[in-house]
Amino acid sequence: MADPDQTPVKPPKIHRVRIGLNVLVQIVILFFLAIMVNYLGFEHYRRWDLSRDQKFALSDKTKRFLQSMPGKARITVLFLPNNAIATDVQGMLTEYQYAAKGKIDVDNIDPERNLSRAKAVLDKYKVVPGEELLILDYDGRNKTVKASEMAEMDQGNPMFGEQPKITAFKGEQAVTGALMELVEGKKNTLGYVLGHKEPPITDPPPALPPTEEAGSPIKVLKTFIESENIKFQELNLFEVGAIPPELKTILINGPQYDFSDREMKLLRDFWEKQGRILLLLDPSAKTPKLNAFLFELGVRVNDDRLMAMVKTGIQEVGLLRDVQARFLADNPITKRLGEARGIFPGGSCSISLQPERVRAANVRLQPLVQAEKGYWSEPDYNSGDQAKFQADALRNGDAIHTIAASIEKGGSADERVQANSSRMVLATNATFVLDNAIRQDQQALDFVSGAVNWLLNREQLIGIAPKVTQTLTFSLDDNAMRNLRWLILLGLPLFPAILGVFVWWQRRS
Secondary structure, eight states: OOOOOOOOOOOOOHHHHHHHHHHHHHHHHHHHHHHHHHHHHHHSSOOOOOSSSTTOOOOHHHHHHHOOOSEEEEEEEETTTTTTTTHHHHHHHHHHHHHHTEEEEEEEETTTTTTHHHHHHHHHHHHHHHHHEEEEEEEETEEEEEEGEEEEEOOOOEEEEEEEEEEEHHHHHHHHHHHHHHHSSSSEEEEEEESOOOOOOOOOOTTTTTSSSSSTHHHHHHHHTTTTTEEEEEETTOOOOHHHHHHHHOEEEEESSSOOOHHHHHHHHHHTOOEEEEEEOTTTTTHHHHHHHHHHTTTEEEEEEEEEEOOHHHHHHEOOOEEEEEEEESSTTTTTTTOEEEEEOOOOOOOEEEHHHHHTTTTEEEEEEEOTTTTTEEEEETOOHHHHHHHHHHHHHTTOEEEEEEEEEEEEETOOOOOOOEEEEEOSGGGGGGGHHHHTTTHHHHHHHHHHHHHTGGGGGGOOOOOOOOOOOOOOHHHHHHHHHHHHIIHHHHHHHHHHHHHHHHHHH
């Protein structure tokens, strides 16, 4: 029974306005946090390529080119959905858009579903229909890149139901090279010196007998350099009165015979007029006049071979003439290859840099490539005396030998200052650029690409060549197979059994 004297307690007053304001403030804060998180996610984020062979990562060279591109480009994709490289191309173009930071627009058109759009694009750019391709448009200029230029395919054996598969994806090289050509407006020309039994850059005519060389031994190098908006032009110094003015850079690749006095005069005149030279010497060839020219610039080419002793058995020692060398990081040509290793096959001689002799002439010398520790300089390289070789190796001690260097006359030592100068890149090995060597070690492409771009004053394009797609293989040795067998026979049945016993015990208790 209730107490009559007890005063009834009033229920607390509900402050609806306060509650409403509180809820409104919470909603506003939630919206603000959502907008802030989305803004940070769109404007400040990082991307990682976690694939085994960095399949989707662009090279440093492409990224720097896209960042330095002054205008905006548009890429129209005319691919069928079932194209073998369509997915790879889409992923690559997404990376281009991200790296270009708004300077590239991509338009995807299915030629089968969007017939009218595809026809309008083909008519606009005057492209012959029927082939899958990319159309690149920049500042009123356009260029096409065909699907066949972006990949090497293995067609497989249709009789056994094998589908075509990609052996090498070359989309980045093709697209970046096309963009370079559009942005720069015209191709750079590289003069290729002939007349001293250098490797040819063109395939022989069909009339040659089958016993002749099937093609150029530097086809891979030529194709790669040309993909950077550079064209090769044959140059025979016997046939010209002076090196043509449109040739700002020339390549002398492994001459087997020395230059004549007249040719040396042309070469010196070219150098004095701020010419650029990439010189690859064959150490087995006798070129005293070329060596004398280099000596004037503070570089002595030594009459030796770099060798190393390697163990081939418990008590057996072999002689290694192929040079394993490292690229130095304190030079614009090789700084992005810094401390990487490469193989220079076929023999290399050492060079001695003497900067004190040419400092007054404003000539700067820098080593680019040095042999690894363990290589010694052998002047008696034609000898077969193993005991002498071992003694010379001990006498060498910890000396490090240089096989490639850069030479610059004039200009400025500060990379930030652009000034006209004469430039040269010298290497005492011409075998490492041949096709059979490049296919074993892609560092040669990176080094030559960096050298050519430095000679052409395109330092921003010096970078590492894109990686060739690698096939992932998985193999197990006997020990791993044994462990896998026990895991399948015992581990997989035992785990659910233990789990069942544990559940039964918990329920029982």
